Amino acid sequence: MSTETKPPVRRVTVPQIAARKGGEPIVSLTSYHAHTAAIVDRYADFILVGDSLGMVMHGMETTVGVPLELMIMHGRAVVRGTRRALVVVDMPFGSYEESPGVAFRNAAKILKETQCGAVKLEGGKRMAETIRFLTERGVPVMAHIGLTPQSSHVMGGFKTQGRNEDSWPLHIEDARAVAEAGAFAVVVEGVVEPLARKITRAVAIPTIGIGASAECDGQILVLEDMLGLGEQAPKFVKVYGRLGEEIEAAVKAYATDVRDRSFPGEDQVYR
């Protein structure tokens, strides 16, 4: 048994995130496993177990095929690997749209089985009734508007929103509706800068931008994108590392060592 004493679990809370509106920018990243989450935990205010894991980890073309059980499995791992950040778990497509009752049942399952602090769901005005139903029953909800990947089939792909100014009132209405329904924060994805500014000014809850400029109250990126682990990252991603190249170089060196019998060497052998 290990005698190592771990620091106590003391997490950022939902009200603390909500209170950051207009203040110090909120830092957030996605994470899907215990080991990356433990690193992110030291720097982020909240960690999102995003359903992007279907594409990033499981090779799916969209997030539509992600099952609830997969979100719960990754959510558990991230909660276990962290002790500081608020952990938010995405509700996958099909787990909340049918009715507020279905949404509550699945949100409660996520909270109970992962021990996360909040759930996130996509949709603005159309999901307001569900957000109210959940928040009134003790489920903290982060909303997600603008480019909503679970609707990519309807939208015709992953398209930047708000290029046409005529659409702005609808996006602003979405933001107001989720805020009034009780969401504690809202992810604003893939919208042009002037729209992001208007949305941020229109609501009293923090806006968390991804591809939505610095006009938001916080930022989120998919960890693997900013680490340079995937293929071509989208324009809005600043790539802070080149892990894909480093992994390739390490795997190549290992394969060479095994083939020429230089691994295992003296240092790796039990005598």
Ligand code: KIV
């Ligand atoms: O699934 C996800 O990773 C997300 C972020 C892109 C906000 O929803």
